[in-house]
Amino acid sequence: MHEWALAEAIISSVSQIAEKEGLKEVREVKIKVGELQQVEVEILEFALSELKMDKLKNAKFFIEAVRAELKCRVCEHKWSFSRNRLDKESAEAIHFVPETVHAYIKCPRCGSPDFEILQGRGVWLESVKGVK
Numbered sequence: 001m002h003e004w005a006l007a008e009a010i011i012s013s014v015s016q017i018a019e020k021e022g023l024k025e026v027r028e029v030k031i032k033v034g035e036l037q038q039v040e041v042e043i044l045e046f047a048l049s050e051l052k053m054d055k056l057k058n059a060k061f062f063i064e065a066v067r068a069e070l071k072c073r074v075c076e077h078k079w080s081f082s083r084n085r086l087d088k089e090s091a092e093a094i095h096f097v098p099e100t101v102h103a104y105i106k107c108p109r110c111g112s113p114d115f116e117i118l119q120g121r122g123v124w125l126e127s128v129k130g131v132k
Contacts, residue, residue: 002096003040006123007047011056014128018055023130026059030126035068035081037123038095055130068120072107079108081120 010031018026033039041063048061068081081101083091090104098121106113 003043004047006039007044007051010048010061010123010125011051013125014056014059015054017125017128018130021128021130022132023055023128024132026056026128026130028060028062028127028129029056030062030064030128031123032064032066032126033123034066034098034119034121035083036094036098036101036117036121038083038091038098039123041065059130064126066120069118070105070107070115071118072110072112073114073116074112075107075110077107077109078118081105 010029014026014029017023033041033044044063045061052059069078070081071078086094086104093100094104101117102113102115105115107115
């Protein structure tokens with residue numbers, strides 16, 4: 001599951017930030033997850049709790065989902081991503097490789113697969129708080 005790989009990357013990044021900022025202990029980490037990543041939040045939270053150590057052992061992780069917004073390059077229609085409209089195989093493909101979204105989703109107005117992702121893609125650290 002890619003949630004474990006994401007958790008490892010988050011722990012590594014937070015550890016590097018803590019080191020760079022001279023934090024003795026990390027208390028809070030805010031993470032934003034784009035909806036297109038289709039991350040299973042419960043699995044990510046569990047993985048984070050299992051992997052945290054040293055300066056992160058008491059850290060609380062807060063995960064916020066960012067809704068995916070798409071815009072057609074042909075007709076300029078904007079719409080929100082809906083996993084419920086996908087069949088199981090398509091949803092799974094996007095879950096593991098979000099970049100394949102263009103092969104599975106089309107503009108609901110004109111049917112074009114040529115759209116841009118305005119928001120809702122990626123995973124990023126919003127903030128890291130701790131004690132110096």
